[in-house]
């Protein structure tokens with residue numbers, strides 16, 4: 001089955017390709033020649049996930065799913081959350097985002113946080129939403145080169161290495177995106193689409 005993933009983020013695409021069974025083919029926005037920036041005007045992950053999936057459904061007439069995700073830090077009242085990609089400004093600079101988080105967390109010992117991912121799916125005239133979450137802690141140095149975004153500063157609960165150090169095989173067993181993907185695949189299977 002072909003699945004259109006309404007994202008421009010190639011890291012998300014490569015994770016999804018490893019997360020879904022081989023019988024599913026994932027196509028990104030680039031693959032369908034959609035290069036438009038979809039404005040994320042929502043105030044929650046749920047709203048932005050819906051905005052991205054709706055854009056493709058109604059502009060291109062295609063079923064698809066989207067993922068809006070973010071890092072929610074308890075000591076920052078859930079920020080950067082929905083602003084995770086552009087926390088330090090609209091240029092979406094990952095290094096600056098991390099620097100800003102460290103500055104705001106100054107003095108907080110081993111801050112707790114979670115990654116949360118919300119998927120929005122359009123399928124045969126119906127819509128569905130799935131959530132995945134992984135809890136952990138933030139560290140004040142970058143460790144590991146695997147993954148993307150905040151992976152080098154996030155240690156998932158039960159581990160002593162960051163997602164950046166653990167690599168995609170372990171991340172894909174426990175991550176927020178892995179949990180949301182599992183719910184997506186379960187639903188597609190229930191609808192007997194595979």
Ligand code: ITT
Nearest residue numbers: 007008009067068069070071084085148149150151
């Ligand atoms: P699309 O909107 O095109 O999907 P995006 O990167 O802008 O791509 P989001 O709006 O969902 O995606 O922003 C999510 C940001 O949260 C992302 O850019 C990372 O900074 C961070 N993030 C989300 N999931 C992550 C993960 O698994 N590991 C590290 N950082 C992550």
